[in-house]
Amino acid sequence: MRPLAILGGTFDPIHIAHLAVAWEAAELLDADVRLMPAAVPPHRPPPIADATTRVAMLRAALRGQDRLGLDTRELARGGPSYTVDTLAELRAEEGDRPIVLLLGADAFAGLPGWHRWHALFEAAHIGVLSRPGVARDWPAELAEQMVARQVADPRQLCGRPAGKIVELDVTPLDISATRIRDLLAAGRDPRYLLPEALFDDPALLAPYREHDFRERLP
Structure with a gap:
């Protein structure tokens, strides 16, 4: 089985x-x-x-x-x-x-x-x-x-x-979700670190781009 x-x-x-x-x-x-x-x-x-x-x-x-x-x-x-x-x-x-x-x-x-x-x-x-x-x-x-x-x-x-x-x-891949979130919050596109399909719908990655902005509000 x-x-x-x-x-x-x-x-x-x-x-x-x-x-x-x-x-x-x-x-x-x-x-x-x-x-x-x-x-x-x-x-x-x-x-x-x-x-x-x-x-x-x-x-x-x-x-x-x-x-x-x-x-x-x-x-x-x-x-x-x-x-x-x-x-x-x-x-x-x-x-x-x-x-x-x-x-x-x-x-x-x-x-x-x-x-x-x-x-x-x-x-x-x-x-x-x-x-x-x-x-x-x-x-x-x-x-x-x-x-x-x-x-x-x-x-x-x-x-x-x-x-x-x-x-x-398993093959070691030094990819960190924390690093990816930081890149997204900085307005960058971490291509080749994320599945390509995630870039097809902007709403999927929006929470990470918006999170850092909210944290910086006075």
């Missing part, structure tokens, strides 16, 4: 690095990947763009894709976007299908600070998006889980619905 992989985030805005790692994960795992925008991320400030605009950007960026899709359940649910609740919903829907939560290495290192983080392994595998050749020192609690759960071959995830950890070497 082809795994279902989940890539969460604020996507404020969605940029090329998001799409690149989602696509590489789809290939490495032979999985369908859903991008899942968070409503109220518990560990960071709220997004600048509202939910409707972020969904519109994602739909534009994903147009024509076959293996990358969109899941808006956290926006529909509202409130803090706790990943453990989302994965429990998905597990109830998907039965024994392998589910893989995709996390960047920095996010994975902070996993012990997440809400009910041990319960994540009951609902999903975790795919750690890593830079090739870069070794990491994980926190002790996490290192224990790595010893018990890590597998080397992504294909090993297909035999069970949840509970394993695999590192996925």
